[in-house]
Amino acid sequence: MLAEPPTTPYDLRFSIAGIPVRVHPLFWLVALFLGLGPREDPKLAIIWVGVVFVSVLVHELGHALTARSFGYHPRITLHGFGGLASYEPTRYDPARQITITIAGPLAGFLFAAVIVGVLMLLGYELHFFGRRLTRGEPIPNLYAYVLVHDLLLVNIFWGVINLFPVLPLDGGQIARDILLRFHPRQAIPTAYQLSMITAAALAIFSFVRLGSFFMSLFFGYLAYASFVTWQSYQRSSFRGR
Template identity: 45%
Template sequence: MLGPVQPTPYDLTFSLLGIPVRVMVTFWLGAAVLGWNSMQLGLPYLLTWIVVAFVSILVHEMGHALTARLLGYPPRIMMYHFGGLALYEPHRNYTVGKSVLITLAGPFAGFALYGLIRLSLPVLVNSGVIGGGLNPATFAVSQLLFINLWWGVLNLLPVLPLDGGQICRDVCITLSPRRGTTIAIQIGMVAAGLVAFYFFQQQRTYAAILFAFLGIQNFQELQQRRYG
């Protein structure tokens, strides 16, 4: 989301389940900034956060990518400072239904990981992997649960370019081909403003700034569409 940067020779590249993945250098910096508060607990916790963010975002993008491939659209994944992108060319009988299915697959991959970890908690506790006070393993599990549940929920809000915003746009275009995108942008502006206000009230500054930024971005897009 929010505009990828150009690849560099220093990026990490690999293939996962036959899907090409590129992790840009800026991803690690972005993850470190996002999880910097964990540095208060020590460097091992910041490094743990970075790994957790990497795994969670990769699972999310793999959900998109595997579904796209299942529907006949060869995908690739790019991870960068603002998160990740599952890229594919929509051709050969591409429909709104397929678009929505591919979009939903990302958050629901995260929800599936959340459910798997929840089901595994008794085993993790009984085996001594977690529990007995704060340690990097316990921290990793708690952050995996938090990210894959709550980031997934927030990502489904009808705010472009989040997954929920893309679904909202698909639905709006289906109902109103001429004005659908404009309507989706307007919905995104209102939703982003309300969510930003809520997070400011709750003193969740980072989340508030993020949604305020998304609201401004939607407003600028609306102005561009109106006035060129």
């Protein structure tokens, strides 16, 4: 899941702040699929795909710009499972790694804070998961309203989900790197064990409490993948004895 997909003739390539970006065609298809359902209006589907594109790019830029500040040469790939900022680290340093990982979700939260700040200055009212964020006039245009709420949903809600200690999400990588710092011998199998338990709990929670079959399937798959990897570590440590 963390590997870069092979290049295709339909890749979109550009660079931003000197960082090369490649967008695999599956990125657009999966983003569109995630937005289908209640969006019969094609304009709303286009807004959704645009929001996913900009938000994933902001997130990956958080990772990539931080990696560059450490002297690495990052590149960004947007693919069917989200995004990836890759670089060749000169040496493994858990503290640096954790800083680079946390910069992705942080960039998304900052982006959301800027949006909330701008709407507050313009005097518009904003709601997020039933809570009022700012007071004022309701946003008059339906498309502007959807744009703002989609941006907040992706940057805040997905940002938080991404911080749970589930591999290969950012939270799982942070948990693994913290464990590597303090318990290097058992860190990797423990990180997968934690990932398996957390993902299984999130799969049940998203089905029972959020009613989201898609999220439940996503975490169910990650729980299974973590279980398989954890098992392979158990077997290899048994053989090593």
